[in-house]
Amino acid sequence: MIEQVKGTQNISGDNAIKYLYIQNLFNNKFSDYGYQYIQTPLLEYKELFDKSIGESSEIVTKQMYELIDKGGRELVLRPEGTSSIVRYHAEFNKDLTIKYSYFGSMFRYENPQKNRYREFNQAGLEIVGLIDTYSDFQIINDSFNFIKELIPGTKLNINTIGSISDREQFIKVLYEYFKANTDKLSQDSIDKLENNTLRILDSNNPDDSEVIKNAPNISEYINDNSKNNFDSLLEILSNSDIEYQIDNALVRGLDYYNDLTFEFITSENVVVGGGGRYDNLSEILSLGKFNGVGVAFGVERIMNSIPLPDNSSKYYLLGTDINKISKYSKELDKHNINYSKPPRLTKENAQFKDAKNQNVLYLINTDEDTIKNLITNQIEKFNIEVILEH
């Protein structure tokens, strides 16, 4: 038996129903909100992510699927979506401000577990170009509406991490603080001290909690402009009755973020999505000078948090005579009525079972020219008018 590649998935059965439900909701909602759907390649040059996500980040150092193609190019399977969209924007829409949406597979080489896979799907939004607080607000408002519709009770955590230079300064202070307190830190956190100081704040190791609680707070190192922007965003959110929780420890894993960062967290404490502002990404990539703000949801995490949507067909076409069945099909097709059928001509008994398993409401029997309501067991003579009344 050839087994499937570790951490990949066959999205099938109930999961396929959930996947399509989420995808349909995403597409419908955000095309209405004016986001342009875009599909960028799954393969990108490795360089794109080295620069964007950050060369010392966990994703780049350990988690990328890398390959050399026959032309000797260093390629990777994309670990996230934002960098590709910024690359696209620079090439085709450089002077414009565009709202984008995307939906598709991402790849990260990690050990799989609940809510984490090596190939997984992200649904994301980006606004790229000339960005202001209204853009930030839109991303949060629109994506919050989406996730609340799927998972009621989801909460918004929000933070500002200041400009890149604020952060550099803060990291220096933080480094000195942790350096002075290494005796009270867990080994994991000590390992992060040199290259990933900021990440220590994310630690949920109880050994670290005391030190982290007393650590310098980033809010003291944030420049006035960033502070004002953040405050005015919070004000807009409040005026729009959008509830949020400020979380000063929320730093996120990608280097390109600045100022705004936020996460959506369910009542089960699953982070189903997150995002933030990336004003310097285009410059980091040497693609010009424009800004961006975006959000990405983990589709599998949503799938694991929602009940199974109703997906049953309404009608089932049963029969043993192909000519009669086809006559009925034609009639139903003409009126744009969808119906389910058995995959082949089995005996009636098997077709009844199939219909029952699919939870259909009405059974159209072409052998007897009847339509039966499977809930009430009421049988009527078949007539297209009867169906059109439903």
Place this chain on the structure above:
RNA sequence: GUGAUCGUAGCUCAGUUCGGUUAGAGCGCCUGGUUGUGGUCCAGGAGGUCGCGGGUUCGAAUCCCGUCGGUCACCCCA
């Protein structure tokens, strides 16, 4: 990268402790019959490299080593 646990029919699992005929059950599937208050019921049938590779043994689903995969946790993240 680290650790725990699991892998036997399409599915859920028994059998592994303590090696021993032809590897079982339920559900599902197929065929025929039965049923017209149609989904029931009856009979028969198909279906397994016991994840894979090696080792020990007269003999391995069972013991040993390795490996691949699932699940879960750590790390990290969506």
